[in-house]
Amino acid sequence: MVASEEVSEMVWQAMQLMRDAERTRLWYVSNDSHLAPRAFDDKVHGNFVPRWGSTALLHLAIQARAVHLDPKRVELRDVALMPMDPEVAEQASKNIVEALRSDDLDAAEELLDGPGGPYVVMSVELESEDGARVVVERYGGFEVTEDDPIPALVSAAATLLSIS
Numbered sequence: 001m002v003a004s005e006e007v008s009e010m011v012w013q014a015m016q017l018m019r020d021a022e023r024t025r026l027w028y029v030s031n032d033s034h035l036a037p038r039a040f041d042d043k044v045h046g047n048f049v050p051r052w053g054s055t056a057l058l059h060l061a062i063q064a065r066a067v068h069l070d071p072k073r074v075e076l077r078d079v080a081l082m083p084m085d086p087e088v089a090e091q092a093s094k095n096i097v098e099a100l101r102s103d104d105l106d107a108a109e110e111l112l113d114g115p116g117g118p119y120v121v122m123s124v125e126l127e128s129e130d131g132a133r134v135v136v137e138r139y140g141g142f143e144v145t146e147d148d149p150i151p152a153l154v155s156a157a158a159t160l161l162s163i164s
Contacts, residue, residue, distance in 0.1 A: 021046035037139035054121035067152035069126040085124035
């Protein structure tokens with residue numbers, strides 16, 4: 001899931017965000033078995049994984065800045081969800097992250113139509129001030145290097161409950 005060599009050396013914990021049917025609560029559970037996110041949907045008890053598109057993930061990255069998690073990287077795919085040319089994807093990610101760090105959601109969205117685009121955001125990587133990292137995916141799956149940023153992530157993600 002995480003591309004850079006520096007990040008791959010870190011120890012990651014797999015987690016899954018969950019929401020209730022009324023979209024009033026957001027929480028997380030461990031996903032040590034690396035199950036597919038949809039395996040966590042539980043219609044009987046009204047618990048579901050959030051389902052976010054590109055705009056929601058970009059919005060999450062901006063919301064996360066308010067709780068001291070800064071955008072580090074955006075994983076992009078083409079509209080068929082196929083991997084893109086690595087150089088094109090990396091440059092597009094850098095440009096989008098720059099827009100996100102400026103709190104400019106409109107600019108970040110416009111960059112999704114850049115060279116080789118349109119692009120689809122598969123995940124966003126966030127980093128805390130002390131270097132802990134979180135990667136959040138389209139279906140609310142996330143991996144974290146340390147427990148510390150989890151409450152901040154859940155707080156930022158809660159702002160997206162109405163669109164999950």
